[in-house]
Amino acid sequence: MPTLERSSKKLQVIHTAIELFNLYGFHNTGVDLIAKESKIPKATFYNYFHSKEQLVERCVSFQKSRLKEEVLAIIYSSRYRNSIAKLKEIIVLHVNFNSLYYLLLKAIFEIKQIYSQAYLMAVEYRKWLLRELFDLVFSLENSPLKPDANMVLNLMDGLMFQILSSNSLDKRDVVVERFFGEIK
Template identity: 45%
Template sequence: MPKLVLPTRAIQVINKSIHLFHHFGFHTVGVDRIVKECQIPKATFYNYFHSKERFIEICLIVQKERLKEKVVSIAEYGQDTSAADKLKALYLLHTDLDGLYYLLFKAIFEIKLSYSKAYQVAIKYRTWLINEIYSQLIKLKTDATFQDAKLFLYMIEGAIIQHLSSDGEDQRERVLDCFLINYGCKYLSQNV
């Protein structure tokens, strides 16, 4: 995919809209609200983005690239960090409801039928993430499989759903510890 090059003002609209989509959803935030909140003419919006579908796709691409940078930073540049600690960092990054992954996760449920190209951005990110998770799992256990990496991703997404439906008690690290114990790792969190 060619590099996305947008004017500064368009980036500001994207950033504001990512916040709106994150907090209010893709279907409740329409173009009228976006242009009002961003204080731009509707014609300027359509000049930059052409349609709401293309705009959502661009927002998800921007969010995906920001998230990929963080994942690569965790996975590649922490040479003194163990694979278990990297997995913990990836898990906590992705289960943070205020974090970058939440918008992509939300997109999976909200836009599959109405904005299929934008939906594919989220699905492709999940596939990429499974590969990154697998590259860390294989360092912990030589017989790790892609199914294990998928299970780790499902655990991330289950933790998000649990956190959304809980009464505020955060169980994310306990679930992670149970998973990593099966990989021969010790408890990682202090508050078990």
């Protein structure tokens, strides 16, 4: 099989696995299901990844890289008027039904003991995000009420849990506007 075709198929398996992990969780998604949904033989799966652990690590790493790119694109974009607009956009990026962040958040709660390397990647992303949020918060111009970077991260997590429990984005924008309305 040519290298490009093999890489494309591996990427398709990663995308499929991410969807299944998001839907069923890391523990309830087995190699058999991933191979079946990816339309590859189980032997091919093991040829690509050698173990479920390696696949989980690749999936978390893939999501982490994509999310970092998106956050950095927001931070360095001139589309947003100020740091508050950038913070809002970063929150919206993370708090969404199809959020790239969902797999990383799920990893923090589900895989610490079993897939420790993937868990550490998810924790590493949160630490990186916290530093980026701190820099944005620090840059807020003459705001009497500056939020703490931890507060913004906790807001994102809380909103994500609310969305997951209610299957609704209705309150997300209201909460974000109210939160940042106090800061202006």
